[in-house]
Amino acid sequence: MSQATPILHMFAPQKHMSPFDVNMAADAGFKVIIPYSNVDLGEVTGLVQDAIFSRPPEYGIRTGVFIGGKDAMLALDMxxxxxxxxxxxxxxxxxxxPAGSFTTAAGMVACVEKLLKQKHKRDFNGTTVAVFGAxxxxxxxxxxIAALEGARVRMVAHRGVERVVKAAAVAKExxxxxxxxxxxxxxxxxSEIIKSAEVVFAAAAAGVQVLSAQEIQSADKLLVTADVNAVPPAGVEGMELFMNGxxxxGCQQTLGVGPLAIGDIKYKTESGLFKRMISSTEPxxxxxxxxxxxxRSFVA
Ligand SMILES: NC(=O)c1ccc[n+]([C@@H]2O[C@H](COP(=O)([O-])OP(=O)(O)OC[C@H]3O[C@@H](n4cnc5c(N)ncnc54)[C@H](OP(=O)(O)O)[C@@H]3O)[C@@H](O)[C@H]2O)c1
Known part of the structure; x- marks a missing residue:
């Protein structure tokens, strides 16, 4: 185990680095945490090289960069x-x-996959998934993530399909x-989307109800519905915060996964990845x- 002090440089493309992520990094064991705000893509190379050349190579495994923000593509580019x-x-x-989204999405997909396997003896392969807040x-x-697991994923547009078309093109590329x-x-x-869906991911903005109880109850094929919104009203009417299966x-078949059940896995996942950065023997x-x-390992 390297004796080097674990240092984390946290890059935010916007005005603030998320206090949530700063706390998570500290609780996972980083001893020195430096937030950088308004970071441009073009500044990343210089910042990273400034960080690596100041420590001996063997300290590299205790030097980390975290990338936040609100834009998945920009975060991946950074x-x-x-x-x-x-x-x-x-x-x-x-x-x-970015915005905790990768670990939240991972938690949601993993929780739903577990229920599909346990209660319906199937997985995402060939499953039709409707995503609200796409x-x-x-x-x-x-x-x-669901598409990489073989799901047929429908990205639902709530105000003009063009932005969803663009997102789908980026995902394909x-x-x-x-x-x-x-x-x-x-x-x-x-109604047409819900009727063909076997899984729903409700990932719209906080405090926005995207599906009513009536809509959910009319969905004959719907096996599992997951909702990440913890701010009332629920994203799916009738969803409870800790629901987990x-x-x-009013449904016989449709199982719910609530935001705090997902949040528990999200929290463990983000913390676990920070800890992996600190304990790994390779970058x-x-x-x-x-x-x-x-x-997946946490829900198993
Ligand atoms: N449970 C957890 O652990 C956890 C962790 C992180 C985040 N979250 C929650 O996850 C959700 C999504 O977060 P995010 O960062 O991805 O948010 P975001 O980037 O702001 O995206 C919000 C999405 O909701 C859509 N939307 C806004 N108003 C809508 C409406 N009236 N009807 C349908 N869709 C609407 C937006 O569409 P437009 O682009 O067209 O506006 C966008 O697709 C939030 O509820 C957040 O609180 C939960």
Whole structure:
């Protein structure tokens, strides 16, 4: 185990680094934490090289960069720039989790997968998933994770399908997955989406109800509905904060996963990835795929 002090440089493209992530990093064991705000993509190389050349190469495994923000693509671009800036043997570890979205999405997908396996003897392969809030960072990351597991993912647009079409094109280019844009502005459009869905991810903005109890009860094929919104009203009417596999009110078949059940796995996953940065014997580069693998181990 390296004796070097664990140092974390936290890059935020916006005005503030998230206090949530600062606390998580401190509680996971980083001893020195430095937040940087308003960081541009073009500044990442210089900051990373400043960090690596000031410590002996063997201290690189105790030097970390965390990438926050509100934009999944920018965070992945910053992560790529950070990796390309490394000059072996001078290296460091990188972890991206913009707005906590990668670990939250990982927690949601892992919780739902567990219920699909336990209660329905199936997994995401071939399962139809409808994602509400698909243009958001959590909705986007969960769409990609589920699609990588073989799901047919429909990204629901609540105000114009163009932005969802764009997000799907980005996902295809970067991750090779096919995501299906689905207009969901009218009750009729929503009803059509819900009727074909076997899983729903409700990942819309805090305090926004995207589905009523009546809509959920009318969905004959719906097996599991997960909701990440902890701010009342629930994203899915009738969802309870700690629900984890109980049927939603008025439903025989549809099981609910609430935001604090997901939050518990999210918390463990983010903490676990910070701890991995501190304890690894090699530099690590962690994104939503690593988050999903770890979240799966927590729900298993
Ligand atoms: N449980 C947990 O551990 C945890 C952790 C982190 C975040 N969260 C929650 O996850 C959710 C998503 O967070 P985020 O960071 O991804 O948010 P975000 O980037 O702001 O995205 C919000 C999404 O909601 C959509 N939306 C806004 N108003 C809507 C409406 N009236 N009807 C339908 N969709 C609407 C937005 O669409 P437009 O782009 O068209 O506006 C966007 O797709 C939030 O509820 C947040 O509190 C939970």
């Amino acid at each position: 992560m790529k720039a950070a990796k390309e800036a490394l000059v072996p043997p001078f290296e460091l570890s990188v972890f991206a989790d 243009t958001g960072v959590v909705g986007f990351a969960s769409s990609v 970067r991750f090779g997955v096919e995501l299906e844009p689905a207009p969901g502005e009218t009750p009729e459009q929503k 109980e049927p939603l009110p 690590v580069h962690l994104d939503f795929r690593d988050a999903f693998a770890l979240a």
